[in-house]
Ligand SMILES: NC(=O)c1ccc[n+]([C@@H]2O[C@H](COP(=O)([O-])OP(=O)(O)OC[C@H]3O[C@@H](n4cnc5c(N)ncnc54)[C@H](O)[C@@H]3O)[C@@H](O)[C@H]2O)c1
């Protein structure tokens with residue numbers, strides 16, 4: 481495709497989104513492209529291949545093919561390697577090759593299916609599973625991070641200095657990084673450790689439903705400062721329109737905003753609230769109880785964001801998929817909810833249930849509850865967030881699920897003044 485056609489296409493993509501700030505950069509780059517400079521395409525790598533990692537890889541691969549004037553079609557997907565025994569009732573099972581455990585990355589490339597983490601979903605053939613993280617990120621100008629949050633720091637250490645200095649990133653991770661120094665968003669951790677800019681994607685997105693192409697919405701926040709290593713001018717400019725071209729599908733509607741903190745916190749904190757909702761269902765207390773948890777939960781999430789992150793916007797929690805919508809879907813059908821419910825019903829620790837029913841997938845809410853509680857306690861604020869505090873204290877056995885109504889009643893003021 482000619483450079484002018486590529487520029488016209490990106491321009492058309494831009495026309496479909498709600499652009500909420502001036503996009504002078506895009507205009508400047510458009511004219512550079514139409515002036516006939518050589519056009520290079522972005523190379524996309526995804527770091528992570530779990531349940532959500534694989535579903536997002538599918539979306540990326542569909543869009544790199546559909547927009548091959550902007551992106552190289554091949555999407556490299558880093559796989560945390562493990563041996564996997566293909567079940568003998570799998571349609572592709574061949575006893576001559578699959579009678580013993582095989583490397584998961586090789587199985588993904590052979591069968592075009594992530595048989596362990598996203599079984600039953602055909603993956604586009606332009607996804608290449610790669611067990612080497614260095615080879616997966618090599619020469620990638622767009623990096624998509626999608627791993628359980630406890631593994632991010634180590635992964636960044638492995639690729640620090642090995643990526644393009646002008647790479648741009650999006651974090652699909654739902655969690656927060658807590659250290660004695662304070663709390664950080666994973667978009668910031670990634671950006672700081674790798675000296676690049678990283679935005680965030682989060683929404684009401686249960687991976688299995690997205691992978692089956694059932695309609696949903698998501699939020700992408702991207703708000704880079706002007707001080708970054710510039711992306712060379714021969715690449716399509718990396719802006720809201722480009723991210724939308726990479727992520728938006730007919731079944732996966734993308735809303736672009738600038739509030740990275742609100743987007744990231746919505747995804748991280750709702751995992752704690754979803755555990756609370758699971759407790760309600762485990763007790764058999766019905767829909768009214770769960771609605772109460774969701775109402776209090778969204779207020780605590782918003783209060784947390786406004787209290788600790790200057791750039792956080794109230795409306796991100798109440799209007800975006802990454803806020804109230806994600807809370808609703810997670811409290812209805814998410815893994816945190818499901819495991820918490822089973823834990824109460826069976827009277828067993830949630831970690832045991834996680835190991836038993838998730839087949840290697842990871843809960844994020846248990847660790848986030850602990851991290852958030854420690855962060856709040858260190859600042860004398862735990863009582864101002866009675867639901868999140870109660871969830872953590874129940875998880876560690878200091879409180880009982882049946883006491884939740886009492887624990888919530890004793891909480892401090894929940895309503896922050898909106899900015
Ligand atoms: N699954 C969903 O429905 C969903 C939807 C939206 C967002 N998310 C978020 O996306 C992120 C990734 O979740 P997921 O569902 O893809 O993962 P997952 O729960 O399927 O976790 C398993 C993944 O972790 C990997 N892993 C295990 N040990 C590891 C290690 N030591 N180092 C690196 N990787 C290791 C496994 O190989 C596998 O790829 C999480 O923050 C999650 O909250 C998940």
Ligand SMILES: O=P(O)(O)OC[C@H](O)CO
Nearest residue numbers: 683684685686814815816
């Ligand atoms: O299954 P959960 O609880 O990790 O939630 C999945 C997604 O985050 C829902 O949007």
